[in-house]
Amino acid sequence: xxxxxxxxxxxxxxxxxxxxxxxxxxxxxxxxxxxxxxxxxxxxxxxxxxxxxxxxxxxxxxxxxxxxxxxxxxxxxxxxxxxxxxxxxxxxxxxxxxxxxxxxxxxxxxxxxxxxxxxxxxxxxxxxxxxxxxxxxxxxxxxxxxxxxxxxxxxxxxxxxxxxxxxxxxxxxxxxxxxxxxxxxxxxxxxxxxxxxxxxxxxxxxxxxxxxxxxxxxxxxxxxxxxxxxxxxxxxxxxxxxxxxxxxxxxxxxxxxxxxxxxxxxxxxxxxxxxxxxxxxxxxxxxxxxxxxxxxxxxxxxxxxxxxxxxxxxxxxxxxxxxxxxxxxxxxxxxxxxxxxxxxxxxxxxxxxxxxxxxxxxxxxxxxxxxxxxxxxxxxxxxxxxxxxxxxxxxxxxxxxxxxxxxxxxxxxxxxxxxxxxxxxxxxxxxxxxxxxxxxxxxxxxxxxxxxxxxxxxxxxxxxxxxxxxxxxxxxxxxxxxxxxxxxxxxxxxxxxxxxxxxxxxxxxxxxxxxxxxxxxxxxxxxxxxxxxxxxxxxxx
Amino acid sequence: xxxxxxxxxxxxxxxxxxxxxxxxxxxxxxxxxxxxxxxxxxxxxxxxxxxxxxxxxxxxxxxxxxxxxxxxxxxxxxxxxxxxxxxxxxxxxxxxxxxxxxxxxxxxxxxxxxxxxxxxxxxxxxxxxxxxxxxxxxxxxxxxxxxxxxxxxxxxxxxxxxxxxxxxxxxxxxxxxxxxxxxxxxxxxxxxxxxxxxxxxxxxxxxxxxxxxxxxxxxxxxxxxxxxxxxxxxxxxxxxxxxxxxxxxxxxxxxxxxxxxxxxxxxxxxxxxxxxxxxxxxxxxxxxxxxxxxxxxxxxxxxxxxxxxxxxxxxxxx
Numbered sequence: 001x002x003x004x005x006x007x008x009x010x011x012x013x014x015x016x017x018x019x020x021x022x023x024x025x026x027x028x029x030x031x032x033x034x035x036x037x038x039x040x041x042x043x044x045x046x047x048x049x050x051x052x053x054x055x056x057x058x059x060x061x062x063x064x065x066x067x068x069x070x071x072x073x074x075x076x077x078x079x080x081x082x083x084x085x086x087x088x089x090x091x092x093x094x095x096x097x098x099x100x101x102x103x104x105x106x107x108x109x110x111x112x113x114x115x116x117x118x119x120x121x122x123x124x125x126x127x128x129x130x131x132x133x134x135x136x137x138x139x140x141x142x143x144x145x146x147x148x149x150x151x152x153x154x155x156x157x158x159x160x161x162x163x164x165x166x167x168x169x170x171x172x173x174x175x176x177x178x179x180x181x182x183x184x185x186x187x188x189x190x191x192x193x194x195x196x197x198x199x200x201x202x203x204x205x206x207x208x209x210x211x212x213x214x215x216x217x218x219x220x221x222x223x224x225x226x227x228x229x230x231x232x233x234x235x236x237x238x239x240x241x242x243x244x245x246x247x248x249x250x251x252x253x254x255x256x257x258x259x260x261x262x263x264x265x266x267x268x269x270x271x272x273x274x275x276x277x278x279x280x281x282x283x284x285x286x287x288x289x290x291x292x293x294x295x296x297x298x299x300x301x302x303x304x305x306x307x308x309x310x311x312x313x314x315x316x317x318x319x320x321x322x323x324x325x326x327x328x329x330x331x332x333x334x335x336x337x338x339x340x341x342x343x344x345x346x347x348x349x350x351x352x353x354x355x356x357x358x359x360x361x362x363x364x365x366x367x368x369x370x371x372x373x374x375x376x377x378x379x380x381x382x383x384x385x386x387x388x389x390x391x392x393x394x395x396x397x398x399x400x401x402x403x404x405x406x407x408x409x410x411x412x413x414x415x416x417x418x419x420x421x422x423x424x425x426x427x428x429x430x431x432x433x434x435x436x437x438x439x440x441x442x443x444x445x446x447x448x449x450x451x452x453x454x455x456x457x458x459x460x461x462x463x464x465x466x467x468x469x470x471x472x473x474x475x476x477x478x479x480x481x482x483x484x485x486x487x488x489x490x491x492x493x494x495x496x497x498x499x500x501x502x503x504x505x506x507x508x509x510x511x512x513x514x515x516x517x518x519x520x521x522x523x524x525x526x527x528x529x530x531x532x533x534x535x536x537x538x539x540x541x
Numbered sequence: 542x543x544x545x546x547x548x549x550x551x552x553x554x555x556x557x558x559x560x561x562x563x564x565x566x567x568x569x570x571x572x573x574x575x576x577x578x579x580x581x582x583x584x585x586x587x588x589x590x591x592x593x594x595x596x597x598x599x600x601x602x603x604x605x606x607x608x609x610x611x612x613x614x615x616x617x618x619x620x621x622x623x624x625x626x627x628x629x630x631x632x633x634x635x636x637x638x639x640x641x642x643x644x645x646x647x648x649x650x651x652x653x654x655x656x657x658x659x660x661x662x663x664x665x666x667x668x669x670x671x672x673x674x675x676x677x678x679x680x681x682x683x684x685x686x687x688x689x690x691x692x693x694x695x696x697x698x699x700x701x702x703x704x705x706x707x708x709x710x711x712x713x714x715x716x717x718x719x720x721x722x723x724x725x726x727x728x729x730x731x732x733x734x735x736x737x738x739x740x741x742x743x744x745x746x747x748x749x750x751x752x753x754x755x756x757x758x759x760x761x762x763x764x765x766x767x768x769x770x771x772x773x774x775x776x777x778x779x780x781x782x783x784x785x786x787x788x789x790x791x792x793x794x795x796x797x798x799x800x801x802x803x804x805x806x807x808x809x810x811x812x813x814x815x816x817x818x819x820x821x822x823x824x825x826x827x828x829x830x831x832x833x834x835x836x837x838x839x840x841x842x843x844x845x846x847x848x849x850x851x852x853x854x855x856x857x858x859x
Contacts, residue, residue, distance in 0.1 A: 072723050144720050150697060151680040151722060155646070239698020240826065242809055245681055246696060279586070282599045288609075310683065311694045312701050315631045319624055326616035333612040334605070340575060341604075343582035345594050350587070358579065365575055369568040376619055378626035379561055382690040385683055385718040449561075451547055451687025453718040456726035460714065462545065535596045 010418050010497060014515035030115035031518060036101035037416070038122050039092060040409075046088040046129065051481060053081035058440075058474040061467045066458040074457035075142040076158065082145025083163060087170050088129055090401055091259060094266035095212075096125070096177055098408045099205045101416060103181055105509035106199050108190025108527065110519040113183040121173040121180070128170030135162035144455065146256070149237035149248040153229040160230060168223045171216045174262075178212030181205050190508070192527035196290070199507055199531040200283060203290045204269020207297040211258045211265070215301070219255035222248065246312050253304035261300040263397055264364075265293055267404030268335055271357045274407050275339050276532040277505040278354030279346030283532050285338040292331030299328040309380045318377050325375035332368050336361060351503075352426035356407025359434040363399025367392055370445065388448025391441045399437055406433070406484065413488070414498030418515040421491035425483060432480035439473025506533045550709040550734065551689035556626055558690070564619070630691070633704035637672035640665070641752065641839075643831045644695040645678035646721060647728040650832060656749035661730040663715065665707055666740035672704040674800065678831050683719035686732055694719055698808075700800045707734040756840025759833055763825065777822065778815045782846035789816040803838045 011017055015033045019025050026034055056077050060068040069077070100118065104111050112118050135141055141163040143152040152160050185198070185206050198206075225248075228234040235241025237248040276283050283289055305313060305321030339361050348354070370392045374380045383389065410426055413419075443466040452463045459467070501510040512521050529536060549555050585592050640663070641652040651659045665671045675684060677697040684703060685692040693703040717728035735743060750758070760766050768777035783798045791814040796802055805812060807829070810822035829837070 066726075071726060075720075075723060075725070142723070146720075148681055148720070151720075155680050155722060239696075242812070244698065246699070281597075284597075285600050285605050287600065288605045310692050311681075312696045312699055315627070319627070322623065322627075323617075323620050326620050327613070329616060330609060330613050334609055336575060337608045338605075340579050340582065343579065343586060345592070345597050346582075346586045347588050347594065348583055348586050350583075358583070361579065362576060365572060369572055372568065372616070372619065373561070373564055376560070376564070376623035378557060378623040378630060379564065381627075381630060381692050382557060382561075382687070384692065385685070450545060451685075451714070451716070453685060453716045453726075455720040458726050535599075 010513060011515065013513065013517055014418065015518045016418075016515050018518040028119070030111070030119050032100050032104050032112045032115065032118060033416075033516065035118050035122055036097050036099075039096040039100060039125070042122075042126060042129065043089050043092055043097065046084050050081050050084035050089055051478065053077050053084070055474065055478060057081065058471040060457060061459075062471050064459055064461050064464050064467075069457070071457050072142060075144075075455070076140035078455060079141050079144050079163075080136055083132060083141075083167065085397075086145055086259070087167050088125075088132065090263045090397055091174055092125060092170075092177070093263075093401065093405045094270060094408065095181070095205060095208055095262075096121075096173075098201075098270065098405070098412060099177075099181060099266060102201065102412065102509055103184055103205060104188070105415075105512065105516060105520055106202055106507060107185060107188060107193055108508050108521065108525045109184060109188035110521070112180045113188060114180050117176055118180055121176040124173035124176070125170055128166045128168075128173065131162055131166030131169060135159045135166060138162065146252060147223075147226060147248075148252075149226065149229070149245050150239070150243075153226055154238050154240075161227060164223045164226055168220055171220050171223075174212045175216045178209035178216075181209040182213065185209075190525050190527055193508075196287070197527055197530045198290075199269075200272035200286070200289055200293070201266070201269035203293050204266045204272075207293045208262050208265040211262050211297050211300065215255045215258040215262075218251060219259075222251040222255065225251070246308070249308050249311055250304070253307045254301075257304040257307065258297075258300045260393070260396065261296055263401045265297060267360065267364075267401045268293065270404045270408040270411075271339065271360050273505075273507070274353045274357035274404075274411055275342050275361075276534060277411070277503050278351065278357060279343045279348050280534045281342050281344070281346040281532070282530075282535050283338065284341040284344070285334075286530070286532075288334055289338055292334045295331040296328060299324060299331075303328050306375060306380070309377050310384055322375055322377045326372070329368060329372060329375065332364075336365050336368070350427070351423060352430050353407045353411035353503075355427055355430035355434075356403050356410065359430060360400060360403040360407065363395050363403060363434070363437065367395025367399055370395065382451075383448055385454055386448035387444040387452045387454055390454050391444035391448060394441045394444070399441070403433070403437075406430075409484075411503070412509070413491070414502045415509060415514045415516070417492060417495070418498050418513075419491050419495030420498050420502060421495055422487045425487040429480050429483040429487075432476060432483070436473055436476030436478075436480050440470050440477050441473070443467075443470045443473070506531065547690075548688045548709060548711075548713070550707060550711070550713055551686075551691065552706040552708050553626075553630060554688070554690045554708075556629075560622055560626065563622075567615070567619075633672040633702065634670045637670040637704055638666070639672050639674060641832070641835045642673050642675040642684065642695065643678060643835070644675065644682040644684070644717070644728075646680065647717070647724040649684070649715065649717075649728070649730045652752060652832060652835065653744055654751065655744045656751040656754070657744050657747055658749065661715075663730060663732045664740060664743055665732065665734055666737040667707055667710050667734050669737060670704055670706045672702060674700050674702050674835070676700050676804075676831050676835070680721050681719050682717045682721045682728065685716045685718040686713055687716070688713040689732075692718055698804075700804065707732075710734045710736060752836045752839035753843040755833075756836035756838070756843075759829065759837055760840055763828060765837070768822070775821075776818060778818060780841050781844050784842040788813075790814060791816050791818070800838055803841060804834055807834055807837060 015031055019029050019031055060066045138159055141158040141160055143156050225236050229236050235243040237243040237245050303325045305317055306325045309318045447463055447466050498514045500513050508525055643650045649661050651663050675695045677695045682695040684695050689705045691705055693701050713732045715730035715732050768775040769780050771779050786798050787795045788798050789795055808826045811820045814820050
C-alpha cells in the first residue's frame with residue numbers, strides 16, 4: 001500500500017497523504033475529507049448489518065409459516081433492521097459522507113466551520129453504534145424501530161434501554177453535523193458565492209441541516225421519557241399510570257416524519273448535480289428547485305399526524321394532516337418535472353452516476369405517487385399498517401435515498417480517491433439495482449392492497465406467491481449492492497488516475513486536484529458564475 | 542400471479558375501491574407520462590444523436606406555475622373526495638347495533654348487547670349497521686378487516702370506535718395490524734356475517750347476562766352502590782340519568798359524561814371531581830378489568846333518571 005502512495009504523486013499531494021498515514025492520524029483527524037471517509041466506512045458496515053437482517057426476513061417470508069425463525073427472533077430482526085437502517089445508515093448517509101466531503105469544497109472553504117466538533121460527531125455516532133451492537137449481542141430488542149408505548153415502556157422484556165440510548169446518542173451526532181453545515185454555509189462561502197450561486201446539493205444539505213437541528217431534539221426528549229417511564233415508572237405514556245400512548249405517537253412522528261425529509265432532501269441535491277452533469281445542461285428552474293427544497297423542509301414539520309389517521313386522533317385533526325400532506329407533495333412534483341425538463345436539448349451520457357439519477361427519478365416518483373394514496377385518509381384507513389406502506393417508504397428511502405447516495409458515491413469517487421472504476425461494472429450494478437429493487441418491492445404494494453399487515457412473521461397462504469417473488473427480487477438486489485464493493489476495491493488497488501475533472505463537470509470541487517489537497521484549494525477560489533455552467537462551457541467550446 | 546381483489550363485503554368497500562381505482566388510473570397516467578418523456582428525452586438527446594441542441598431557457602415562470610398549480614388543484618380534488626368518504630366512515634348511524642371489543646395480547650374478546658361473548662370471532666348481522674366500541678387491556682392493537690376496508694387502532698385507556706354495515710354473508714379475516722409483541726402475527730380472528738334471523742338465533746343460543754346485567758351485578762358486588770345509591774348516607778354523585786349529560790366539576794369546567802369520562806372516573810377517580818364533592822373514592826384500576834368497566838358503563842347508561850324524589854343534583858335533563 002505504502003508503495004502505491006510513494007510512487008503516486010497526486011496522492012502524495014492530497015489529504016490522503018498529507019495528514020499522515022498512521023491509524024492515529026485518521027482517528028484524530030479534523031480534516032472534513034478524512035472524517036467523511038471515517039463515516040463512509042462505518043455507515044457501510046451498518047448498511048450491510050441492516051441488509052443481513054433484511055435478507056433473513058426475506059428468507060423467513062418465503063415460507064408462509066415462517067419456520068426459519070421464531071416469532072420473537074423475527075420481531076427482533078425487523079427492529080434491528082429498522083433501527084440500523086434509519087439512524088445508522090439513512091440519516092447520516094449522504095450528509096455525513098458526501099456532505100462532509102463536499103460542503104467545504106463546493107462553497108470554496110478550507111474545512112467546515114467547526115472541524116473538531118465534526119470529529120466529535122463521528123465519535124458520537126460510533127458510541128451510539130456500539131450501544132446498538134451491544135443491544136444486538138445481548139439479545140436484541142423487539143419493539144420495532146418506532147418504540148410504540150406502552151409496549152416499549154411496560155411490556156417488552158428485551159433490551160429497550162440499550163437501543164434507546166444508542167439512538168439518543170446518535171441523535172446528537174446528527175444535531176451537531178447539522179449545526180456545522182449551517183454555520184459553514186452561512187459564513188464560509190468563497191468570494192462571489194452568493195446564495196443563488198450555491199449548487200443544489202448545498203441547498204439540499206442546508207434544508208436537511210435545519211430539519212436535523214429542529215426535529216432531533218424532540219426525538220431525544222421522547223426517548224428520555226421512554227427511559228423515565230420504563231426505569232422509574234413515571235406515568236407519561238402508559239394509561240395504567242395515567243399516561244397517554246397516543247401522546248407518544250405525536251412526539252415520535254413529530255421527529256420521524258421530518259426524518260424522512262432528512263433522508264430525501266440531500267438525495268434530491270445529489271440527483272440535481274448528477275442530472276445536470278449527465279445531460280450537460282443547467283438545471284431547469286433553479287430558483288423553484290431551491291425554494292421547493294426549503295418548502296418541503298418547512299411543510300414537512302406539519303404533516304406528522306398522517307401516521308396516525310387510525311390511531312385515535314380526532315377526525316378533524318386527520319383532515320388537517322391530510323391536506324397538509326397533499327401540499328407537501330406539490331414541491332416534490334415540481335422537482336420531478338424540473339429534473340426531467342433539464343434533459344431537454346441536453347447531451348446525455350449514460351455513465352453510472354446518470355443511471356442512478358434516472359433510476360432515482362423513476363423510483364422516487366412511484367414512491368411519491370403511492371404516497372398520495374396514503375395521504376387520502378379514506379384510502380389510508382384500509383392501506384395503513386399493511387405492506388402497501390412498507391413498499392411506499394422503501395420506494396422513497398431505498399429507491400430514492402439509497403440510489404442517490406450510490407449515484408453520488410460513483411460520481412465523486414474519482415474526486416475522493418483520485419481513481420477511476422470500471423464503468424461497465426458500475427453501469428451493470430445500477431441497472432441490476434433498479435430491476436432488483438422493483439422485483440423486491442413492487443409485489444409488496446400488491447400484498448398491501450390484498451390486506452397483508454406488516455410485521456407478520458407468518459401469513460395466510462393467499463400471500464405466498466407474491467412473498468416468494470419479493471424474496472427473489474431481494475437476491476438480485478443483494479447482488480447489486482455487493483458488486484460496488486468489488487469494483488471499488490479494484491479501483492483503489494489498480495484504478496487509472498482520474499485527473500481533476502474526469503466528468504468535465506461544473507462546480508468548485510472539480511477545480512482542485514483529485515484527491516484534493518489537505519486544505520482543498522491552493523488559492524481561495526473566486527466565483528463569477530452560477531452553478532451548472534454547462535451552457536457557458538459549450539459556448540466557449 | 543395471484544393478485545386477487547378482496548371481497549367487497551361492507552357498504553364502504555365499493556366506494557373505497559372506486560376511489561382506489563381512480564387513483565391507480567390517475568397516478569398510472571402520470572407515471573407512464575413522466576417515464577415516457579424521460580425515456581424519450583434520453584433517446585433523442587443521447588450523446589452523438591442528431592438533435593437540436595440550441596441552449597434552452599433555464600427557467601420559465603409560466604411552466605413552473607403550471608406544474609405547481611395543476612398538481613395542487615388535483616390534490617385538492619383527491620382530498621375532497623377522500624374527506625367525503627372519511628366523514629361517512631366516521632359517522633355511525635344512530636340505529637347501529639353496539640358491540641364491545643376488548644383486545645389483549647394476543648386475542649380479541651367480543652361482547653354482544655344481549656350478553657353473548659366470544660373470543661377471536663365476531664358474529665354480525667347482515668345489512669345492519671354495527672358499531673364497535675373498543676379498548677385494550679395492555680398495548681396498542683389495531684382491528685383490521687380487509688374485506689370491509691376498515692381499520693382502527695385499539696388503544697389502552699381509551700375507547701375508539703368503528704362502524705360498518707356488512708353486505709355479504711360469509712366468513713372474513715380479522716387481523717391485528719398494529720405491532721403488539723411476540724405473537725402479533727397470530728392475533729387473528731374470523732368475522733362471520735350471518736343473515737339477520739340467523740344472527741338473532743345465534744345470539745340466544747347461549748344464555749348469558751347482558752352487559753347491563755353484569756354491570757348491575759358488579760355495581761353491587763364491588764360496593765359501588767354503597768355510595769352512589771341515592772339512598773346511601775355517603776355523599777357521592779347520583780348516577781341516574783348521568784350518561785352523556787354535562788357534569789360541572791370542582792375546577793369550574795364542564796365535561797360530558799361519555800364513556801371516556803366514566804372510565805376515567807372508575808380508574809382515576811381523583812382526576813375529575815364533581816362540583817360540591819370531595820375526592821373520597823378509591824381507584825378501581827386493578828379491581829376490575831376492561832370488560833368489567835364496559836359492563837359498568839353499560840349499566841350506568843341503562844339507568845334512566847332517578848325517581849323524582851331522589852333527583853336533587855341534576856334537573857337539566859328530561
